[in-house]
Amino acid sequence: MKINEPFVEKILTAFIREELSKFNYKKGILGLSGGLDSAVCASLAAKALKPSNVVGLIIPYGETFSEDVKDAQEFARLLKIRSRTINISPMVDAYFSSYPTENKILKGNKMARERMSILYDFSAREKALILGTSNKTELLLGYGTIHGDMACGINPLGDLYKTQIKQLAEYLGIPEKIRKKIPSAGLWIGQTDEEEIGLSYDEIDKILYQLVDKRTPKKDIIASGFKKETVEKIISLIKNSEFKRKLPPIPKISSRSVGHDFLFPFDWDK
């Protein structure tokens, strides 16, 4: 699970630089939440590109997370990247005043998609490619809003577990305040990832690493000391979120179909 930080830094900065140049972008844009993943991604982008070519959008819902907003703004100043703060409460409130709900997940998903919508708008205004900040743990568990925080142009962090990102963050010199924060999707006050999933990242990542990277059979993982219910819960989260990792199925009725046998590379002629 331990990574060689300078090597990973070199790979990911090369990836950001190369992908942007393939698709004729000079700039990268990303949402800055004041949390760990977006800080690591912004820091890698600032190293890969010039800091002036990185735009951090801070997109809070009202005053709910003013401390995180402050941290994100300070971090953007530290990296010398451009940043902009856009409050989404007018748009989100307008919608929920017509369609009220007390369901926190509905509200949270709406906010995540509002942020996505603003990121894509600014991506076009700034001619900047959206850098995703979903890590491998979230992608595997499906702990993200489809077409919300999971939406991006490229995803530099997608093959690093949360614990590996923590390791990289320390190497990159991300301020301790951001590194020591309790991970939260920020959908509502007091929400924490680990409480919502019901497991600690440390435990989740150890199990995922065995299941996914090492292809260890379930029974052997349980035998190595993890609770059966925990392992089964993780497997079920993975299974039930496959739809978030795929394009939607298309019924194949012609002789050559998108998603089936119309097979071209993403980097086509790049």
Place this chain on the structure above:
Amino acid sequence: MKVALAQISPHLGNVKKNFDLHLKYIEKAKRKNVDLLIFPELSLTGYTLKDLVGEVALSPDSDPFFDELKTASRDVSLVFGFVEEKERGLFYNSAAFLSEGKILHIHRKVFLPTYGMFEEGKFFALGKNFHTFSTPYGNTGMMICRDFLHYGACYLLFAGGSEIIIVISAAPGRGIQGKEAYETSRMWESMGETISLFSTAFLIYCNRVGFEDGKHFSGGSFIYNPMGKLVAKASYLDNEFLFQEINLDDIREVRKKWPYKRDDRPEIILEALKRIIGKYED
């Protein structure tokens, strides 16, 4: 003999751009009086081609790019990778050896990885031979990427009399716990050391760099001498023109000391293989 390896990052699916990139390296090689310049697997097309395979395929006998590369090979011998349309509609992952204006040999990849992240068997026809051919520098054999990890393939080149074994590769890196390279780089180096030492032949491995659809090609091209000693090594992640002078007399010297070639018994191996195959169940 002066050898150079072009550790490049080809443009995916654009033969013209890659051809120009080849010419650039050929000019560089000419300036350094290089005898043999080697490019990676599918250097004229890029690797992750999928349905582009048919669109970028070349017929060596009639293709204008090939004609120009043949002409260039009067000044510097060339090895490069391309998609070959050998018969109409059959596409091979091929490596060409060009020298003195002629095609000396075309190797068609035999072991096409088709599992996990690899899908070559879906798009390419299967090569059927490992052939040793004669060149101005000595008997030579070629392999493409995965071919090299099958030691039976290496043996065939050894048994065929190869003194120089050339491997062109588009190997994506995996595993980030290592020191300065992907963990998978080690397996190529381990084969390089072993095969050069026990074939008492030069082993030249040219890999590519760059990303395609997120896959990261892991560079680290190298040359081992016939004593199994590393004589040149390129960086792991960057474009590089790796230049190295090698002494072909090394082959003679080491074969006097370590007579693996003299003592090889291909007829025994062949009979034993026949017996193994004879036991296959239907």
